[in-house]
Amino acid sequence: DIVLTQSPATLSLSPGERATLSCWASHSVSTYLAWYQQKPGQAPRLLIYGASNRATGIPARFSGRGSGTAFTLTISSLEPEDFAVYYCQQSWAFGQGTKVEMK
Amino acid sequence: QVELVESGGTLVKPGGSLRLSCAASGFSFSDYYMSWVRQAPGKGLEWVSYIGSSGDSIYYTDSVKGRFTISRDNARNSLDLQMSSLRVEDTAVYYCARLSFEAFDIWGQGTMVIVSS
Numbered sequence: 001d002i003v004l005t006q007s008p009a010t011l012s013l014s015p016g017e018r019a020t021l022s023c024w025a026s027h028s029v030s031t032y033l034a035w036y037q038q039k040p041g042q043a044p045r046l047l048i049y050g051a052s053n054r055a056t057g058i059p060a061r062f063s064g065r066g067s068g069t070a071f072t073l074t075i076s077s078l079e080p081e082d083f084a085v086y087y088c089q090q091s092w093a094f095g096q097g098t099k100v101e102m103k
Numbered sequence: 104q105v106e107l108v109e110s111g112g113t114l115v116k117p118g119g120s121l122r123l124s125c126a127a128s129g130f131s132f133s134d135y136y137m138s139w140v141r142q143a144p145g146k147g148l149e150w151v152s153y154i155g156s157s158g159d160s161i162y163y164t165d166s167v168k169g170r171f172t173i174s175r176d177n178a179r180n181s182l183d184l185q186m187s188s189l190r191v192e193d194t195a196v197y198y199c200a201r202l203s204f205e206a207f208d209i210w211g212q213g214t215m216v217i218v219s220s
Binding site for chain 1 (some may be wrong): 148153162206212
């Protein structure tokens with residue numbers, strides 16, 4: 001079974017700063033990786049699928065890259081609404097999440 | 104618009120049973136794999152089960168095998184999760200989610216299941 005490991009657990013940044021989140025897979029998943037954003041009390045929202053494809057309606061400041069076992073989600077310039085928990089997912093596995101909090 | 108609406112969550116005693124439902128609208132339900140994903144209080148996301156578009160392919164995470172049964176009715180655009188022998192550790196928000204390009208692209212708002220004596 002695949003295991004996804006996200007780092008860091010928490011990222012403390014200010015609005016306008018760049019956020020870089022990492023997700024490592026225990027074995028190669030090609031580009032079959034997705035990223036989600038979840039805010040308190042809300043369902044997750046798909047941001048990125050296929051490692052680098054933005055889902056419908058997702059702003060261009062969100063970008064994903066990677067293949068094989070190493071993936072990144074980048075938020076180029078944090079907006080106040082971007083402070084949330086982010087999960088990566090491949091097949092039936094989710095990472096443990098990275099919380100992006102306001103410094 | 105595309106929407107998934109879950110129902111059926113409640114407080115149930117350990118060993119009890121519960122049936123969750125998910126009503127789909129705004130898309131061709133029978134074209135998509137569907138899944139249940141849960142989230143225990145304060146924890147991360149955990150995939151529970153999925154079912155193929157025609158109901159032929161079904162998989163469960165190990166911790167619910169033999170206790171949970173996923174099913175769908177394409178004529179009614181509905182997805183169900185029959186849960187039995189419930190344990191305290193099954194306490195979670197249960198989300199219905201649509202699968203597309205190997206990602207969960209549409210999620211319901213979730214329904215809370217609390218297993219407690």
